[in-house]
Amino acid sequence: MALLDWISEANGPVVRGQGVLLRPPRAGDHEIWAALRLESRAYLQPWEPTWPEDDLTRAAFKRRLAIYSREMEAGNAWPFFVFREPDQALLGAITLSNVRRGVAETGTLGYWIGRRFAGRGHATAAVRAMVRYAFDELRLHRVEAACVPANVASRRVLEKVGFELEGQARAYLKINGAWADHLLFGCVDDGAGRDG
Secondary structure, eight states, rough: OHHHHHHHHHHHHEEOOOOOOOOOOOOOGHHHHHHHHHHHHHHHGGOOOOTTTTSSSSSHHHHHHHHHHHHHHHHOEEEEEEEEETOOOOEEEEEEEEEETTTTOEEEEEEEEOOGGGGHHHHHHHHHHHHHHHHTTTTSSEEEEOOOOOOOHHHHHHHTTTTTTEEEEEEEEETHHHHHHEEEEEEEESSSSSSS
């Protein structure tokens, strides 16, 4: 069965960046993921959708893996956990989702880094690696991202990697229980800005 193959220890793409390694989540990651999310809850909640009550449970994680597996098999999303090299500490996660082919050839980027690892360049390294993967391996033409205007750290990450501010969307996503405006960013595979 594809799900069982996908959550095995050896399956799925691995993407390396400057000091980080990105790979799909595995069943054995639940404990370290749940611990990092729990200790970072207050830090992350202002920027994320409301967490379901059972979000950190093993059952919810198993459902999450099943969704990820279906999305990857369909080529619609590429969810990765972000690890620090060389000690393999879990730092956070990054996902290229809503991948649209044909005339769009684009996807939407989202990411988070645990509180104790924030501000050390890990998010920038992960975003840079994911954009390179999107352009070089998935052959996308464009990657989009959005952040709440008050999330200055996320905006800086996107700008460092070469994303350009393209506008603002009113009530774009429901964040922490309320509809929130977002700044909209885009990065196009024209060779500019990706290496900086």
